[in-house]
Amino acid sequence: MNNGVLEQLAQFACEWIPEKAAFAVAADGQYIHLDQRGLDIPLAAGHPVIPGDIAHQVMKTGRRAEDRLSFPDQNTSYYGIGYPVEIGTLPGAVIVLLPEERKKAAPIRYLTGRNDDDWVPVSVSRITHIESADKKTWFYADGEEFASTRTLKQLEAELPASFLRVHRSYLINTDFISRIRKDDFTSGLLITTSDGSEIPVSQTHAPTLRKVLGF
Incomplete structure (x- = not known):
């Protein structure tokens, strides 16, 4: 995997992603980078991309995608926005993760x-x-x-x-x-x-x- 590309993505992400939002990079069927940035998200480098999740959607379609993410061991859900990127010659995805409560106000009635x-x-x-x-x-x-x-x-x-x-x-x-x-x-x-x-x-x-x- 191209470490130089990863470093560039990480630097770029740090400059434009909100302070209390995590981000992850996925390619070749797995997550290859995760910056928690103060959040407690149970992902790590080497964790497989699950079919149907936001990273899988982005890499499959080559398009931006949005979806909620939740983990059984946590009460907090996250809102993810995924963007297609290329990691070397491989299709990849950069996923921005925000706590769900930060994303949505009270639903309309x-x-x-x-x-x-x-x-x-x-x-x-x-x-x-x-x-x-x-x-x-x-x-x-x-x-x-x-x-x-x-x-x-x-x-x-x-x-x-x-x-x-x-x-x-x-x-x-x-x-x-x-x-x-x-x-x-x-x-x-x-x-x-x-x-x-x-x-x-x-x-x-x-x-x-x-x-x-x-x-």
Whole structure:
């Protein structure tokens, strides 16, 4: 592994990552560097990258990714932001880790959407799922469709933990999942909600869904 590249990444990270955020570097199926920076994160150089976690997502897709990380022996969860890098000739990832409580304020309770000519405040507990389509955001509640001015990315950070990203175009309220089955056409997963909507689950987000729902 190229130590010079690692040193450059570490120096760069120290300059732009917040003081109380840790960062890790992964490549070749394992973590190769970790700077705790005052946090107690149970990772170390040589620790394997787990399929489905944020480092795995970044190295597989070559794209920036965000996800929560939690460890069974700790009460604290972390919010991770991963960026693709090259370590020598290998695809790698730099992961910034922040304590979850620093990342999110209290979740929103209402989402206001447009229905025809009216703006309607809707309790998020009634929303089954949220969709991004045609450069617009739509959410669904009680069989009605509402247009929102927020993006999926914004809503993912603002909504309660019952909402889960399952696809680049969908957030779903897990309280309204009635069935999960294998999609015969894509070999992926397909969610059916209580209102009969069918939501695809991307391969990137399937491990998180399985972890959250325990299957």
